[in-house]
Amino acid sequence: AQSVAQPEDQVNVAEGNPLTVKCTYSVSGNPYLFWYVQYPNRGLQFLLKYITGDNLVKGSYGFEAEFNKSQTSFHLKKPSALVSDSALYFCAVRTDSNYQLIWGAGTKLIIKP
Amino acid sequence: SQTIHQWPATLVQPVGSPLSLECTVEGTSNPNLYWYRQAAGRGLQLLFYSVGIGQISSEVPQNLSASRPQDRQFILSSKKLLLSDSGFYLCAWSERVRNTIYFGEGSWLTVV
Numbered sequence: 601a602q603s604v605a606q607p608e609d610q611v612n613v614a615e616g617n618p619l620t621v622k623c624t625y626s627v628s629g630n631p632y633l634f635w636y637v638q639y640p641n642r643g644l645q646f647l648l649k650y651i652t653g654d655n656l657v658k659g660s661y662g663f664e665a666e667f668n669k670s671q672t673s674f675h676l677k678k679p680s681a682l683v684s685d686s687a688l689y690f691c692a693v694r695t696d697s698n699y700q701l702i703w704g705a706g707t708k709l710i711i712k713p
Numbered sequence: 714s715q716t717i718h719q720w721p722a723t724l725v726q727p728v729g730s731p732l733s734l735e736c737t738v739e740g741t742s743n744p745n746l747y748w749y750r751q752a753a754g755r756g757l758q759l760l761f762y763s764v765g766i767g768q769i770s771s772e773v774p775q776n777l778s779a780s781r782p783q784d785r786q787f788i789l790s791s792k793k794l795l796l797s798d799s800g801f802y803l804c805a806w807s808e809r810v811r812n813t814i815y816f817g818e819g820s821w822l823t824v825v
Contacts, residue, residue, distance in 0.1 A: 634813070643719075643803055643816035644757075690757070699745075699812055703757045 602627045604693050606704035613681045613711050621676040621707045623691030631693050633674040634701065635665055638688040647689075650674060661685070681711045715740035719804045719817030726824055732777075732791040734820050736804030739785065746787040747805040747814065748779055757803075763787060764809075799824045 605624045613619045625631055632651050636644040648659025655667040665676045676689060691704040719736045726732060738744050748760040759772045761779035769779050776795050780788045787804060804817040 632812070636816075641819070641821070643818045644805075646813055646815060649813060688755070694812065700759065700762070701814060706755045 602693070602695070602698070602702050604691055604702050604704040606689075606691055606707045608707050609705075610708040610710065613709070615683055615711050615713050616680050619678050619681045619685070619709065619711070621689050621691075621709060623674045623676065623704060625672050625674065625691075625693045625702075627693055627695050627702075629695040629697050631672075631674075631695060633665070633667060634692040634694075635659065635663070635674075635676050636690045636692065637661075638690065638706075640687075644690060647676070683711045683713055685709060686711045715806075715815070717804060717806055717815060717817040719820055721820060722818065723821045724823070726794050726822065728796055728824055729793045732789070732794050732798070732822070734789040734802055734804075734822070736787045736789075736817055737785055738787075738806045741806070741808060742784060743809065744785065744806040745809060745812075746781060746785075747807075748777075748787065748789045749803040749805060749816075751801040751803060751819075760802075761789070794822075794824045796824050798822065 603626045634649045635647040637647050638644045647663050648657050650657045650667045658664045663678050667674050688706050688708050690706050692701040694701050716739045746763045750758045763769050763781045766781050778790050802820045805814045807814045
């Protein structure tokens with residue numbers, strides 16, 4: 601069965617430090633990977649995606665993610681965290697044979713001043 | 714550019730009453746449309762999706778139904794709400810080829 605795991609329920613980072621939000625996946629076929637961010641009481645906003653090509657993908661708000669096929673991971677990163685990055689982050693995956701997204705459970709990111 | 718509108722933003726309804734949440738997309742044609750529910754501020758559950766007018770697929774059997782009367786309009790309905798229908802409902806769309814999903818701002822439903 602296809603699945604996405606976000607192993608950390610919550611991540612705490614000091615402002616100015618680098619941040620990583622982890623995501624691993626299990627699919628049959630080539631994965632298409634996505635990251636979304638959700639601020640309180642708002643809809644999800646698309647951050648970035650990996651379809652093919654360069655394993656390092658750059659997205660909105662200074663975020664980037666690295667696709668690692670051998671580790672089946674797609675971790676979200678940012679070199680220097682801002683307090684305004686505090687939000688709920690979702691990883692999702694689909695394949696070219698199944699266009700429905702499989703969602704992770706979400707990781708709450710808290711950036712402390 | 715494309716935009717998605719979803720309303721109402723907040724709704725408090727008594728048990729047994731009907732429900733209608735509406736969603737429209739502008740700036741595109743023939744989109745895929747989706748209704749999601751988010752419970753407890755975390756997990757996303759796909760309720761319905763549609764690839765065209767009148768074409769609705771249900772992912773989870775439940776008290777809700779969806780309709781797509783026009784190309785860019787998607788409606789979530791219930792004839793009689795249950796307490797368990799409370800939650801945050803999100804409409805979303807995607808282009809058929811690119812498949813990145815874009816979400817509306819969501820609707821908070823509280824059934825009392």
